Amino acid sequence: MNALLEVEDLTVRLPVAGEQRTVLREVSFSLDRGSTLGLVGESGSGKSMTVRTLARLLPDGADVRGGVRFDGADVFDLRAEALRSYRAEDVAMIFQDARAHTNPVRTIGDFLTEAMRTNGRMPKAAARKRAQELLAEVGIPDPERRLRQYPHELSGGLLQRVMIAAAVAARPRLVLADEPTTALDVTTQAEVMAILRRMQREYGMAMLFITHDLELAGAVCDETIVLYAGQVMERQASGRLHEDPLHPYTAALVQARPEIDRRVERLPAIGGHPTTAYEAPDGCAFAPRCRFAEEECEAGVPPLLQIGEGRTRCVRMPGLRGRMTSPAPVPTASDEEVQR
Numbered sequence: 001m002n003a004l005l006e007v008e009d010l011t012v013r014l015p016v017a018g019e020q021r022t023v024l025r026e027v028s029f030s031l032d033r034g035s036t037l038g039l040v041g042e043s044g045s046g047k048s049m050t051v052r053t054l055a056r057l058l059p060d061g062a063d064v065r066g067g068v069r070f071d072g073a074d075v076f077d078l079r080a081e082a083l084r085s086y087r088a089e090d091v092a093m094i095f096q097d098a099r100a101h102t103n104p105v106r107t108i109g110d111f112l113t114e115a116m117r118t119n120g121r122m123p124k125a126a127a128r129k130r131a132q133e134l135l136a137e138v139g140i141p142d143p144e145r146r147l148r149q150y151p152h153e154l155s156g157g158l159l160q161r162v163m164i165a166a167a168v169a170a171r172p173r174l175v176l177a178d179e180p181t182t183a184l185d186v187t188t189q190a191e192v193m194a195i196l197r198r199m200q201r202e203y204g205m206a207m208l209f210i211t212h213d214l215e216l217a218g219a220v221c222d223e224t225i226v227l228y229a230g231q232v233m234e235r236q237a238s239g240r241l242h243e244d245p246l247h248p249y250t251a252a253l254v255q256a257r258p259e260i261d262r263r264v265e266r267l268p269a270i271g272g273h274p275t276t277a278y279e280a281p282d283g284c285a286f287a288p289r290c291r292f293a294e295e296e297c298e299a300g301v302p303p304l305l306q307i308g309e310g311r312t313r314c315v316r317m318p319g320l321r322g323r324m325t326s327p328a329p330v331p332t333a334s335d336e337e338v339q340r
Contacts, residue, residue, distance in 0.1 A: 004206050005031040005054070005174060010066035012053055012230075020063055021278035023049045024230045027066075033173070036200070036207045038221030038238060040214060040253070042274040046230035047210045048096075051176040054208070055093055056083065070174070088119040092167035094196075096179040098159040102151040109147030112166055119170070134165035138195050157188035161195065168199050175200065175207045182212070193220060214257055218242055226250045229285035230277025236311065246313040249286045292316040 012024040024046045031037045039047045052058060054068055056075060068075040070090060078086055095101045102111055112134065113127035122130070128147065135143035138161040151159055160180060167175055177196070181189040197220065200207055211217050217224045218238045226233040226241070226249065233247045245251040255268045272289040281287060287297040293316065304312035 002032045003030040004033045004071055005208075006067070006069040007050075007054070008067040008069075010050075010053065010068065011064070012049060012058070013063040014059065015061040021276075022230060023277050024053065025277050025280070027227075027230070027232055029225055029232065029235060031174070031206050031208060033206055034200075034204050035223075036209055036221045038217035038224040039208065039210045039227060040212065040217050040224055041227035041233075042212075044229075044274050044276045045227040046277060047227055048178050049230075050227070051093065051178055051208060051210060055087060055091060055176060057093075084119070088115065089170050090172055091174045091176060092170065092172040093176045094160075094163050094167045094178065094180045096182050098156065098163045098183075099151060101163070102159065104151055106150070107147065108149055108151065108154070108162055111151075112147070112162070112169065115166070116169060130169070131165075134169055135162070137199065138162075138165045139191070140165075157184055157192060160184060160188075160192050164192070164196055164199065168203060168205070171203050171205075173205060175205050177207055177209045179210050179212065181216070189216075214242065214253060226253070229275045229280040231280070231285055233286070234312075246307075246311065246317065247286075248290045248292050248314060248316055251317065252289075290316065 007030070008028050010024055010027040011022065013020040013022050015021075027046070027050060029037065039050060041047055053064065054075065056078075058064065064076065070086065073082075075086065102108075109128060109131060112131040113122075113124070116122045116127040116130060117124060131147060132143040135146055140146055140158060140161055146154070146158075146162075154162065160183075163180070175196075180196070181192050184192060193216070196207075199205070209217070209221055211220075214224075218241070221238045223235060224238045224241050225235045226247065228249050233249050234241070234245070236244075236246065241250065242254055245254055249270075252268070252270045256270060258267060270289055275285055275288070277285075281298055283296075283298045283300050284290070284293070287293040290297070297316065305315055307313050
C-alpha cells in the first residue's frame with residue numbers, strides 16, 4: 001500500500017446559530033506518496049473545510065465522524081505533542097490569502113525563522129541562513145534584503161512565494177494547498193505553480209490542491225475529486241475527467257468553462273444556486289439543478305454503473321440511452337452542449 005493519506009466516510013458538523021449543521025458528508029479518498037490530488041467544486045462545496053479537517057483546524061464544538069489516517073496513524077487520536085509534530089513536520093498548509101496569514105508588524109525574516117527556531121530548535125543565525133536559501137529556491141531575488149522587509153512591502157506574487165518557502169521549510173510529506181494562486185494574475189500564477197511543482201518533485205511531497213480552475217487542476221493534478229454540497233461526486237484521472245465526465249455535475253462544470261479554440265455566443269451555465277451540505281436534499285444533492293434528474297433522484301442517490309478500472313458512472317449521464325428524461329425546469333446547458 002502506497003497511500004500516505006486515507007480519508008474514510010468523513011462527516012463534519014459545525015455549530016451554527018445554536019444547531020449543528022453538516023458541512024461534509026461521508027467524504028472518502030486516499031492520496032499516494034508524492035502524488036497530487038485536486039479538489040474542485042463551487043463555493044460552499046466543502047473544499048477548504050476538507051483540508052482544515054485534515055489539519056485539525058476546526059472550531060470548538062465541531063462534530064467529526066469517520067476516519068483520517070496519515071501514514072497509518074489516526075489523526076484524530078493524536079495528542080498534543082504528536083499533533084504539534086504532525087502540523088510542524090509532516091503536513092504544511094498554503095493558504096489562499098497570503099496577507100491574511102502573515103503578521104503585518106513582523107518582518108519576513110521573523111515569519112520564516114519562527115517555526116525553524118521553535119520546532120526545529122535551530123540557532124537564530126542558522127535559521128536566518130536557511131531562510132535566505134529558501135527565498136532563493138522560490139525565485140525571490142536579494143533574499144537578505146527581503147528578510148528585513150514587512151509583508152506590505154512585497155507584491156502578492158512575492159508574498160505567496162514566501163508562503164511556499166515557509167510551507168516547505170521542514171520538508172513536509174504532505175502539502176495542503178488551499179487555492180494558493182487565486183488572487184494572482186495569470187503570469188504570476190504560472191510562475192508560482194511552477195515553483196511549487198518543482199519543490200514538490202525535489203522533496204518528494206504529496207499535495208492536496210484546491211482550486212476553482214478546472215484547467216489548472218488538469219495541468220497540475222494526477223487525479224481530481226469533484227465536490228458538491230460536501231459530497232464527492234466523482235474522482236478520475238485529471239485528463240480523463242475533462243474528456244469523459246462521469247457525473248452530470250462534472251459535465252456541467254466542464255461545459256461552463258471558456259475555451260480559447262471554440263467560439264460561442266453564450267457560455268452554458270448551471271441553473272439554480274450552489275447548495276451547501278446542510279441544505280442538500282435526502283437524495284442526490286445535485287438533483288434540484290440537474291436537467292437529467294428523475295423523481296427517484298430526490299428520494300435517493302441514483303445507482304452508479306461499474307464501467308471498469310474501479311470507475312462508476314451516474315446512470316443519468318447523457319449517452320446512456322433509455323435512462324435520460326426530459327430536462328428539469330431549471331435552465332442550464334442544452335443537450336447538444338452537454339454531450340459535446
